[in-house]
Amino acid sequence: MASDRTAFLTQMVEISTSTISFGERLSNLVHLLARHLKVDLALYFGLDKSKEVLGLQVSSQGPVPVSGRLEFRLGQGVVGEAAATRQIRLAYRYQEGVVAANAGLERLLPEYETLAAFPVADDNFLYGVLLLADHRERTFGPAERQTIHLVTLMLAGTVRQALLQEDSKKRIAELSVLFEVGKALSATMELDELLERVVSTTAKVISARGAGLHIVDRATGQTKVSSQYGQVPPAQLCPIMPVPAPGGALEPPFIQGQTQDAEGRTHYYLIVPLTFKGHLEGSLCVFDKITPEGEFQPFDPENRQLLFTMAGLIVNALENALTYQQVESLAERNERMVRNLTALQEISRALLTTVNRDRLLEILLQGLIHPQGLGFDRAVVLMVDEAGQTLHGVKGAQRPPEEAAELTLSEALARPPGRPLPVADWQIPLRPDCGSLALAVLQQRAFHIHQRETGTPAALDAQEYFITPLVVKDRAIGVILVDNQDSGRPLEPEPLHVLQMLATQAALVLENARLYSAIEANNRELMLIRERMLESDRLAALSSLASGMAHEIRNPLVSIGGFARRIGKLVEKDSPLRGYVEVIQEEVSRLEKLLKEILDFTGENLSYFGDHDLDQIIEDTLVLVQRDLDAHNIKVVKELAPLPRLHCDDRQLKQVFYNLFTNARQAMSQGGTLTIRTYPVEREDGLYAAAEVSDTGGGIPLEVLHNIFNPFFSTKDYGTGLGLSIAQRIVSRHYGQIEVKNELGKGVTFIVTLPIAKYCLVKDAGRQAAPAGALHVPTGGR
């Protein structure tokens, strides 16, 4: 017997120290004991974590069914009593109340007679109860009791070892999870990714069916789902941690509970708050702890503790990530702002380099579309017309394809946009019902359009576009329109903000350019007037000098000439003196003629304006030179068109044509053709009469051409050189022009153009000449 016992105990020690799993060890120990003691049934009841209930874990009959587990509360039945008292309990069927108290056991061993319960415990803890049952009525002798005691100690050791092993395994798992979570949290700064990882790791660690993270939106104060993992029950099955009212009570430390779904299945949830510096940042929740068998379990305090640890990690990581995100977005914003402001500054600087409106528009458009500028796909400038009635397209540009856009911004600003956008036909009436382009001007405000309006120009095919007015001194002079139609990118607020800053400056420089060109035009006019005044000053000085000299010279000339004639009368016909005297007379005559011309040019001749027929004036003048022309074998061709009467000084105009005819005659010393044509000319500011005088004298040498209207310039050996300048003065007094068309080798054509006062708005002369009602007001002139 003793050797039996020794063999049994040896076997027991071998089993309890073997490396097979805890469950098998336990099962083997119980089986072996039952066989050794020859009892019908041996059961092991383990104390659960609540330390309240003892559940059947091992049976010598075979595997314990999972459903309908046999349980005893502490103090209930022999099992409960043995556990509660930590004493061996023996019970027999015949004893009163035994069958009732141990009801569950009847199922396993019907008609049992003996029940013996032995607490399985060490010095500190109770782990469970070993129950032996038999059909016989039997007792356990001291040897058997000692054996059983030894077995319970072995069981306790095995269970403790298993528990410790499980516990350390769990600790290791938790630590590795925390390590993994910590690593994950520090590995990424992308908030979204971070939250995903936290939630999935949490669910896995706690072996929950699902997990969710709710973050309080700081802007709205609302809680929203930030991340989810696994199976998350609908909201009615799981409450969301409520956001405490500001200044109200703090949130509960955690929420734990259970609900039932429509099929009657129980779900469990556990929610812990995410608090940072006393503020609720959100909550972390897990749902339905799953056993390896797929059953749902409530969460235990260890899970809760782990969840709190996770929550602490999450809050820190969240704060870090949020701070990082804020810093990063601030940095990015700063960088964008610096970039935009740099672009703005560069564009502004370029805008200050010119006052040419076209150039300014080019710079502006390049700045708007260049990637280093404001980077819009397309930009159009529209300006309000002078009457303030219409907004019309002035210039547009489109961003060139990427390969062509390798210029830097400053290089691009120095040249016109590569892809102009035809916008010349954009005409938008400035009425409130004509869309936001018109409204931008009328209300002087910007519009961000997200849906294309009807009535906009067909070329404006974008759905989203932005319009900003160009405002100077409370007056909108135009608008800038931009879109990202080609790339389909949305219009970001920042470039639009910069655009509005740029628009202010662009408006100013465009207005300055307009003023500058107006000043320039005025200046040109003033210069012209000054030149004319200088010329007239010069001529006045010249004329006073010339007339003074002429008077002084004329008296002696008259005496010389007069006495020469008298001498001529006294000299004999065949005397050699006669020739001399005649030379004196002729030379004096020539000088007198010269004097007369000078005085005609310089003298303040009074004008006699009247209505005259230009053709008649020409005919009258031709009579004066006809004999001279005939003498030089010059043919006259006349093509005179009937013209309205001119308001002019006919005597002065005769002088003009006399001079032109005389010049022509002198140019054709070998004969030729003098052609005279008249015809009407329609100009922007009214109707003119033109008279052409052409000769066939070979033309004027180029080197002297620019001098021909200068007073005292002459190519002839005789003559004053005043002919053409007198003609020019007279014509300009009539607000006309005299032009010369020189064909070298052929001849010269002088074209005299004179306003027909009734049809022209000709400064002073016109105002005198025509009644106000008959004035034809020019249109389109400047």
Place this chain on the structure above:
Amino acid sequence: MKKILVADDEMAIRLLYSEELKEEGYEVYTASNGREALEIVEKVPLDLVILDIKMPEMDGIEALRQIKERHPHLPVVLSTAYGEYKQDFATWASDEYLVKSSDLEDLRATVKRYLKD
């Protein structure tokens, strides 16, 4: 014999005109300024006066005015180197305005017109 006064500050002109007119058969008086001319007008019963405009002491315009004041029917011809005043002679109430010329035809013709009878 018809009497003509020639007033001119230029001695050469006075000489030329008087020689020319004497040859035509007139009796010629001369003066070198307006004042002298007025004196002669008062002393001599003249038929025609020829006045230069620009003269020292008293110019031809003033002399013309005074002569016409006292002798409205005495013909006075202005003879001058200033061609450009031709248009104004009427306002000065002269009977004729001659621009001086070495060709004395104008002078002879004008004198003849006033003194034909």
